[in-house]
Amino acid sequence: MHVYAPSALLMSEALASDPDLDLVDSFQTGDRRAFDTLVRRHQKGMWRVARRYLRSDADAADVTQQAFVRAFKGLGSFRRAATVRSWLYRIAINCALSWLRDHRREQPTEIADDAIAADAIAPTKLADVQDSARLRAAVAQLPPKQRMVLELRVFDDLSFKEVAELADCTENTAKVNFHYAVKRLRDILSEAGGADA
Amino acid sequence: MAQMRSDDDELLSAYVDGVAELTPAERERVRTGADPASLASTRDVLDQLRALPPEGDEPDWAAMERAIGAAVGDRVPAKRWWRGAVLWLVPAAAVAAAGIAIAVIGHGGDAPEARDHVAIVPPVAPTTAPQPPEAAEPHHSFVYVDGQPIDLDGATEEQILDGLAKAKLTADDGDDDDKAKDAKGKDDDDDDAAPGDDNLIGTANLAWVDHLDTGGLDKLEQVLVDHAAPKRKGT
Numbered sequence: 177m178h179v180y181a182p183s184a185l186l187m188s189e190a191l192a193s194d195p196d197l198d199l200v201d202s203f204q205t206g207d208r209r210a211f212d213t214l215v216r217r218h219q220k221g222m223w224r225v226a227r228r229y230l231r232s233d234a235d236a237a238d239v240t241q242q243a244f245v246r247a248f249k250g251l252g253s254f255r256r257a258a259t260v261r262s263w264l265y266r267i268a269i270n271c272a273l274s275w276l277r278d279h280r281r282e283q284p285t286e287i288a289d290d291a292i293a294a295d296a297i298a299p300t301k302l303a304d305v306q307d308s309a310r311l312r313a314a315v316a317q318l319p320p321k322q323r324m325v326l327e328l329r330v331f332d333d334l335s336f337k338e339v340a341e342l343a344d345c346t347e348n349t350a351k352v353n354f355h356y357a358v359k360r361l362r363d364i365l366s367e368a369g370g371a372d373a
Numbered sequence: 374m375a376q377m378r379s380d381d382d383e384l385l386s387a388y389v390d391g392v393a394e395l396t397p398a399e400r401e402r403v404r405t406g407a408d409p410a411s412l413a414s415t416r417d418v419l420d421q422l423r424a425l426p427p428e429g430d431e432p433d434w435a436a437m438e439r440a441i442g443a444a445v446g447d448r449v450p451a452k453r454w455w456r457g458a459v460l461w462l463v464p465a466a467a468v469a470a471a472g473i474a475i476a477v478i479g480h481g482g483d484a485p486e487a488r489d490h491v492a493i494v495p496p497v498a499p500t501t502a503p504q505p506p507e508a509a510e511p512h513h514s515f516v517y518v519d520g521q522p523i524d525l526d527g528a529t530e531e532q533i534l535d536g537l538a539k540a541k542l543t544a545d546d547g548d549d550d551d552k553a554k555d556a557k558g559k560d561d562d563d564d565d566a567a568p569g570d571d572n573l574i575g576t577a578n579l580a581w582v583d584h585l586d587t588g589g590l591d592k593l594e595q596v597l598v599d600h601a602a603p604k605r606k607g608t
Contacts, residue, residue, distance in 0.1 A: 206449050215438050223432065233429040241441050248445040308425055315422075329390065330422045336387065336394050351394075355386035361418050 196260035203251050211251065215244055218261060221332055222268040228327060229272035239275050243268040262338040265328075269342065314364040322357035325350050382406075389415045514589030525592045533596050 196217070202210035222243055227236035247267050254263065315323060321343060328339045329350075340350040388395055388403040389412060395403070514525040525533065585593065 203449060208447055208449050211445070211449075212438065212442060215441050216434075219434060219437055219441070220431070223437075224427065227429050231428075233432065236429065237432045237437060241437065241444060244441045245444050249450055252450055307421075311421055311425060312428075326422075330419065331425075336391065351387035352383040354390070355383050358386040358415055358418050361422075362414055365418065365421075 194259045194261075197256065200251060200254050200256075200260060204254075211248055214247075214251075214260070214264075218264050219244070221261070222264060224331060225265050225268045225328075226272045228331070229269070230275060235275065235279075236272075239271045240268065242275075243271040246271065258341045259338055262334065262341045265332070265334075265338075266342055311361075311365070314361050317364060318357050318360060321345075322353050322360065325353040326357040326361075329354055385411060386415050386419075390419055514585060514592065525589050525596075530596065530599070534600060 196214060199210040199214050203214075219240060223236050223240045226239040226243070227233065230236050230239060243264070247264055250267075254260070258266075315326065318326065325339055325343055328334045328342055329336070334342070336347050336350050336354070339354075340347040343350055343353070345353070384395060384399055384403055385407055388400065388407070392400055515522045582590075
């Protein structure tokens with residue numbers, strides 16, 4: 177039976193309903209397997225987050241592993257100020273940014289990546305690929321904050337509260353940033369559509 | 374980051390993508406004020422974004438899980454108690470340091486110098502032996518009678534009487550001169566001693582009496598009494 181401290185009673189619904197908190201409790205009482213469960217649940221999402229920053233599958237895998245090692249060391253002192261998922265994603269983002277700083281000169285350009293992808297696909301799907309590339313290019317043009325909020329929300333399916341935790345802003349600001357990102361994409365895509373026509 | 378203005382339009386995308394995350398009031402405002410065309414285009418953009426194929430080729434998740442497990446080991450790391458303690462240790466240490474600084478600045482400005490002075494400079498030894506109190510000189514009371522000092526303490530009664538007799542003679546001489554002057558100018562001066570007067574000491578200058586101490590006065594009075602008594606007997 178859990179006895180909650182007064183501060184715990186004030187936790188938001190998102191934190192209180194965090195499905196990973198039981199695993200954290202188990203880990204903090206010495207259950208090593210609880211961490212394996214966390215890895216299975218979140219390795220894919222952490223890899224996707226890292227992949228967006230690094231644009232390399234192998235580097236994203238290395239950074240994901242590095243992030244989990246760091247999480248393993250800090251999970252015993254997890255303070256429950258955020259959800260476990262957003263805490264793990266924050267570690268992944270920090271590791272990716274550190275990796276970028278350490279390997280700045282080795283990063284391939286975004287244009288080269290897109291060109292390789294377009295060359296490798298069948299001609300029948302070229303239109304879809306072009307649309308996808310155009311949409312990704314539009315996302316890449318967004319201001320960093322709007323892009324981060326949009327990607328976390330759309331590609332990682334985070335709640336606005338979790339997005340706000342990772343973007344270091346209020347939940348309302350995250351919603352507003354999200355709206356301006358979508359609005360800007362609408363404008364970019366409509367301009368591109370008009371140019372194609 | 375600056376707080377952005379949040380009106381109904383700014384919550385439109387959040388309304389489209391996650392209506393459950395808006396308050397009922399916000400939902401109502403967006404529902405009543407939103408342009409249907411904007412709602413549709415927003416939903417369309419979000420659908421296109423979610424339909425994008427994932428970037429890159431996903432790794433072998435089982436292999437990654439094994440690699441992570443091998444990297445972290447089998448033991449749960451010991452909880453580092455100081456991580457939580459940092460939350461209160463840092464402010465406490467800052468407050469303590471500030472208190473020490475205030476104490477040193479507020480009260481220790483002169484103290485170190487004073488302590489150094491006491492510690493370094495040895496006490497100065499007296500260069501001369503303390504002088505014994507000077508022996509009190511024997512007290513002498515002098516009576517000046519017409520310029521002749523008469524020691525009332527060191528002289529015998531005869532010596533005092535001789536001195537007074539000499540002084541009387543001197544005073545008589547002076548009185549003769551005054552008498553001649555009086556004869557000429559008839560200058561009346563009752564304070565001066567008349568010739569043949571029994572006063573041994575001239576009354577014209579008695580200021581010396583004020584300088585006598587109690588012992589001297591008593592002795593003088595006794596001398597005068599003793600001197601006057603036989604004379605009265607004789608008369």
